[in-house]
Amino acid sequence: MGLNETPSSERVHIGFFGRRNAGKSSLVNAVTGQDLVIVSDIKGTTTDPVYKAMELLPVGPVLIIDTPGIDDEGALGELRIRRAKQVLNKTDVAVLVIDGTLGKTPADEALIRVFQDKQLKYILVYNKSDLLAGVPVPASVGDHEIYVSSTTKANIQALKERIAALALTEEPKLRIVGDLIGPGDLVILVVPIDKAAPKGRLILPQQQTIRDILEADGVAVVVKEFELREVLERLAPLDKKPKLVITDSQVFAKVSADTPLDIPLTSFSILFARYKxxxxxxxxxxxxxxxxxxxxxxxxxxxxxxxxxxxxxxxxxxxxxxxxxxxxxxxxxxxxxxxxxxxxxxxxxxxxxxxxxxxxxxxxxxxxxxxxxxxxxxxxxxxxxxxxxxxxxxxxxxxxxxxxxxxxxxxxxxxxxxxx
Ligand SMILES: Nc1nc2c(ncn2[C@@H]2O[C@H](COP(=O)(O)OP(=O)(O)O)[C@@H](O)[C@H]2O)c(=O)[nH]1
Ligand SMILES: [Mg+2]
Known part of the structure; x- marks a missing residue:
């Protein structure tokens, strides 16, 4: 992840699943508009999940995930199936790619039942429509089936719109801290800079917490554990009592001792357990x-x-x-x-x-x-x-x-x- 990008964990995860050779990788390439994944008529070409971050309007940042076929064979095949299933556990919207010339198979039916068990939003995509005569016209957005061609790009735009519509019906995201503070509230973040801290940057939970405070129109003050006591003392006569102190768990004991009991104290980990x-x-x-x-x-x-x-x-x-x-x-x-x-x-x-x-x-x-x-x-x-x-x-x-x-x-x- 680059520092200028939305973290993967914050993106809507869109997983592409289906049998080998249904055209999952071709479809991922067509949807992302990039030749990202190797496509071939040799079964089992995709051996590991492939991740691609992109902007999908009107959803915003998403993570597209191509997976190996769910009907793979042999010992290695089983491993690949496991990989594909692991992806299911983080998928927000599932795209089931079906070879339109073959139609839905028992393996596809089984996968649909898994989606339903997991209460996943999903869409069925009949691919290779260019090989079919008289392709059905797409119904309105919200329908659960669509015919597309990864080769001619027919209906790819309509598919993107449907995926976006499904993604947008996701529950609103939880907040890290923004719901606990109001405009102008002062929040002190305690961030140790020791040899274990990564060079030249803050770690992701710290960055995200600062961002969430700013989004709530709060004021974020970032200190190391050694400066906390003095900063609190300097704020006291100004009548600027912090709304909250958030600390790295590793310095919990010191920070707790230095923070007066009338100021709420918590940690990044606790806020993130709530956020997740x-x-x-x-x-x-x-x-x-x-x-x-x-x-x-x-x-x-x-x-x-x-x-x-x-x-x-x-x-x-x-x-x-x-x-x-x-x-x-x-x-x-x-x-x-x-x-x-x-x-x-x-x-x-x-x-x-x-x-x-x-x-x-x-x-x-x-x-x-x-x-x-x-x-x-x-x-x-x-x-x-x-x-x-x-x-x-x-x-x-x-x-x-x-x-x-x-x-x-x-x-x-x-x-x-x-x-x-
Ligand atoms: N005619 C046609 N062939 C396709 C289409 N999509 C994929 N294919 C072909 O189907 C084969 C398998 O595609 P691939 O994307 O590797 O399938 P995967 O195993 O599901 O990832 C390749 O030979 C592709 O060129 C399509 O829309 N139309
Ligand atoms: Mg593939």
Whole structure:
């Protein structure tokens, strides 16, 4: 992702699915107007999902995803089918590409049932209409079927309009912080700049939070953890009490100590768990921490593969802090990127990163998998706040979520604070 582009996680995800040789890749090329994906009459040409960001008016930024065929064969074929199915979990609008000369097959019917189970918006596209005599004229936008030709580009524009119409019926997006503040409100963001911070830039959740504050006509003041106390002291005589302090979870303890109790405090992670739709589950999931036994398995999931800071927290710091907190030897497993195990039953607890690189649908899907299998699911920031005894304070902005916590949260964290 370039810094000038809308992050992928914020784009409407449009997945193209179907059998091999239906013309999925040809159609993706026709829709994006680019020869992006290799097209051939050899079955199984597309082996990995291919992603292309584009502007689709009137929706705006979207992510087009081409997938391998869902009818692939052999061991490698199975792997490709799995890849295609992984894409389904983050798809907002599904396009089922059918070879118009062959018509709908049982494999297509099965896929339609999956779309319906997942309550996905979808459209059926009969491709290769140039090979058919007497092609039906497209009905009005909103219909669920359309005939197109990727070769002659017939009806491609009409297809784009229908995809856009489906995408626009998506629920309005949740806010990060914009709904918590009003015009002119001052929000202080605490951003440590240590050696784990990426060079020359802020990380995505910080950028997005600043953007959301500005969009709500608020005022964002960004400080490192060492400057917070002084900035608060300088603001006090001016009668400029901040509406909110938002901190990186890693410096939670210090920031909590430096922020007067009458100023609400939360973290980027907690705001992002809410933004991605699973804060309630994250807070409920935390209770398992106090029930863990020696040897219990904990799964730590990174949403991306290259994020230095998350990586460091996930693989090194969290296991150490949790060992300090529980006093038990736990067993750790790690996944990153698109990998998310289908069988979660070996785990007592799943700790997910903030998920800034994953879209809301994918995080909800992961949380739902855990819920269906009865495994607790939470995120880094929530568990860090809990271990430091400040989770209650961090979610006080959301009374229905704060109500989930015991009146007196466990406070045995002195050893932990030193470990930071
Ligand atoms: N005549 C015709 N051929 C097409 C059309 N779309 C795709 N094809 C051909 O169908 C074959 C499979 O296309 P491809 O896009 O690779 O299919 P995929 O496996 O679903 O990605 C290729 O030989 C394409 O040239 C179309 O609209 N009309
Ligand atoms: Mg293909």
């Amino acid at each position: 739709g699973f804060l309630l589950q994250a807070v409920q999931g935390i209770k398992v921490l106090d029930e863990l036994e020696a040897g219990d398995r904990v799964l730590i999931c990174e949403g991306c593969t290259h994020h230095r800071q998350c990586d460091d927290i996930g693989t090194v710091k969290l296991p150490r802090w949790m060992k300090n907190y529980t006093g038990k030897e736990l067993t750790w497993a790690f996944t990153s990127g698109v990998e998310f195990p289908e069988d979660l039953s070996p785990y007592k607890l799943i700790l997910h990163c903030g998920g800034c690189m994953l879209n809301e649908r994918e995080l909800r899907y992961r949380q739902k998998c855990a819920q269906d299998q009865g495994v607790a699911f939470t995120n880094y920031g929530t568990i860090i706040a809990y271990m430091q005894g400040i989770l209650k304070r961090s979610v006080a902005l959301f009374p229905h979520i704060a109500a989930e916590l015991e009146p007196e949260e466990r406070q045995g964290t002195q050893g932990l604070s030193r470990a930071y």
